[in-house]
Amino acid sequence: MDMRPILFFDSGVGGLSIVGPARAALPEAPFVYAADSAGFPYGTKSEAEIAARVPVLLGRLAERYRPRLIVIACNTASTIALPVVRAALDLPVVGTVPAIKPAAVLSVTRTIGVLGTEATVRQAYVDDLAARFAGDCTVLRYGSAALVEMAEAKLHGRAVAPERYAKVLDGLFSQPGGDSIDVIVNACTHFPLVEAELAAAAPGVRFVDGGPGIARRIVYLVQGETWSGAGEGIAVFTRLGNDERALGRALAARGFGRIEQL
Numbered sequence: 001m002d003m004r005p006i007l008f009f010d011s012g013v014g015g016l017s018i019v020g021p022a023r024a025a026l027p028e029a030p031f032v033y034a035a036d037s038a039g040f041p042y043g044t045k046s047e048a049e050i051a052a053r054v055p056v057l058l059g060r061l062a063e064r065y066r067p068r069l070i071v072i073a074c075n076t077a078s079t080i081a082l083p084v085v086r087a088a089l090d091l092p093v094v095g096t097v098p099a100i101k102p103a104a105v106l107s108v109t110r111t112i113g114v115l116g117t118e119a120t121v122r123q124a125y126v127d128d129l130a131a132r133f134a135g136d137c138t139v140l141r142y143g144s145a146a147l148v149e150m151a152e153a154k155l156h157g158r159a160v161a162p163e164r165y166a167k168v169l170d171g172l173f174s175q176p177g178g179d180s181i182d183v184i185v186n187a188c189t190h191f192p193l194v195e196a197e198l199a200a201a202a203p204g205v206r207f208v209d210g211g212p213g214i215a216r217r218i219v220y221l222v223q224g225e226t227w228s229g230a231g232e233g234i235a236v237f238t239r240l241g242n243d244e245r246a247l248g249r250a251l252a253a254r255g256f257g258r259i260e261q262l
């Protein structure tokens, strides 16, 4: 029996939006959820900081958990550090990149909003996706560190005023042409965790994210492999304090009954 897990990595709880569809597709697979709580948030960091930090952490995580596959469940880390991580590790690595392609398929107005972290929305990777898959669309971008914090607050069970979601979305809608946006890409894995709140603040707008596509990619990469049976999921943090322990219930509800520190 192959005991090796699939390891998901993010700065915080955002990667749980990728775990959801992956768990539905692979109910038997053992998962490890790794959050770089000591480095959170990533969205306000420089490219150099992220490119230096992520491969080192993933190397340590790979050594400890011996995963069969790593999923970088973070757009910021993926758009900046995916090539470096792939070069450093001798195992398959799946990245999370803004779901501009499915958004372009859905948009009727041909105006798409990309909501990510500040670091993600300034990446040339996003220019490239927009040019390749949404060449006939206007692609407006907005980076929000506040929305990352709001998603973390939700998972901690803390209330967030609904007006705060409208204020974030205004960062897209108030741009020239922004009133035509009919599809928004949740280009940060934290944001699907608050999709209901975002949708309530933007009636008629559709939201898309990378979760379903990543689940399909994982299934493709592990086809034919055996699993040791639904094992206990492990959540591992780079800093384990009260704030991380307070996530215990939310993590257990998603199959991560054990919490560890890296």
Ligand code: DGL
Residues within 6 Å of the ligand: 010, 011, 012, 014, 015, 040, 041, 042, 043, 044, 073, 074, 075, 076, 077, 117, 120, 148, 187, 188, 189, 190
């Ligand atoms: N969840 C991450 C992403 O997808 C980053 C959030 C943060 O740490 O700023 O971009």
